[in-house]
Every structure is written in C-alpha cells, then in structure tokens.
Amino acid sequence: MGKLVYGVNVVEIGFDDRTLAHLSVVIIAKLRRRESFLFSWRDDSSVGDGRSSVWIDPSIPLHFKYFGSRPPSLNRAWVAALTATANSAQGLHLVPEPSDGDGAGGDDG
Structure with missing residues (x-):
C-alpha cells in the first residue's frame, strides 16, 4: 500500500x-x-471508518510513496473523473x- 505524506505535521x-x-496525476496538475x-x-x-479532508496548497510539502517498484498503467477516464471532482x-x-x-487501455507513465 502506498502513502500520500502531507504537511509539516506529517x-x-x-x-x-x-x-x-491516479491521485498524483490530478494533484500534480492542480499544483x-x-x-x-x-x-x-x-x-x-482501522482508524474509525470516518472521513477526513486536507487543504492541498503548493506551499505545503507533499510526498507520494509507492509500495511497488513498477508504476501502474493509468486509466484516462479515471483521471478525467477525478479531475472533475x-x-x-x-x-x-x-x-x-x-x-x-x-x-486504448492505459498509459504506462
């Protein structure tokens, strides 16, 4: 499982x-x-089954940590749907x- 690590409070x-x-493509495009x-x-x-939110801002540190070494293929339709949200x-x-x-399937990048 990968992790998105955000902010000085980590x-x-x-x-x-x-x-x-897929999230990283959308987030990086916005930033x-x-x-x-x-x-x-x-x-x-395991942490309460609630909901959480963070304000993403270009001035706040952000790190994407992937578990696997190979990048997954990207689904353009999913990127578009996430971008719309x-x-x-x-x-x-x-x-x-x-x-x-x-x-066409996905991209490898």
Missing part, C-alpha cells in the same frame, strides 16, 4: 498504488497551476474507477 494517508498513481483545493477521503475502518466546489474525492472508454 499526515499519512494510505492508498493502493494504483489509486495513488503546477498553483491551484489550492480540498482533498477528502474515507478513512479506513478536484475542480468542483466539494474538491477532490475518490470516485469509482470507470472503464477506459476509448479502448
């Missing part, structure tokens, strides 16, 4: 590597444009992975 959020790879946004997720049952008033949150409708 908030560690666990995601499987495939999910983390490159110097856009701040809310990121919310559902907590694992990141651009909404509710901010970035996980949505189910759709099938990649263009039939």
Whole structure:
C-alpha cells in the first residue's frame, strides 16, 4: 500500500498504488497551476471508518510513496473523473474507477 505524506505535521494517508498513481496525476496538475483545493477521503475502518479532508496548497510539502517498484498503467477516464471532482466546489474525492472508454487501455507513465 502506498502513502500520500502531507504537511509539516506529517499526515499519512494510505492508498493502493494504483489509486495513488491516479491521485498524483490530478494533484500534480492542480499544483503546477498553483491551484489550492480540498482533498477528502474515507478513512479506513482501522482508524474509525470516518472521513477526513486536507487543504492541498503548493506551499505545503507533499510526498507520494509507492509500495511497488513498477508504476501502474493509468486509466484516462479515471483521471478525467477525478479531475472533475478536484475542480468542483466539494474538491477532490475518490470516485469509482470507470472503464477506459476509448479502448486504448492505459498509459504506462
């Protein structure tokens, strides 16, 4: 399981590597444009099964730590769906992975 490590107080959020790879594409795209946004997720049952949110800002340290050594292929449709949530008033949150409708599969990068 990979981790998104955020901020000076070190908030560690666990995601499987495939999910983390898709989140990183969306987060990095927003930060490159110097856009701040809310990121919310559902907590694992081991930490209470609630919900958490952080304000993502370009000035706050961010680290993506993957468990595996090989990058997962990317589903363009999922990146687009996650980007749509990141651009909404509710901010970035996980949505189910759709099938990649263009039939091309994913990217390896």
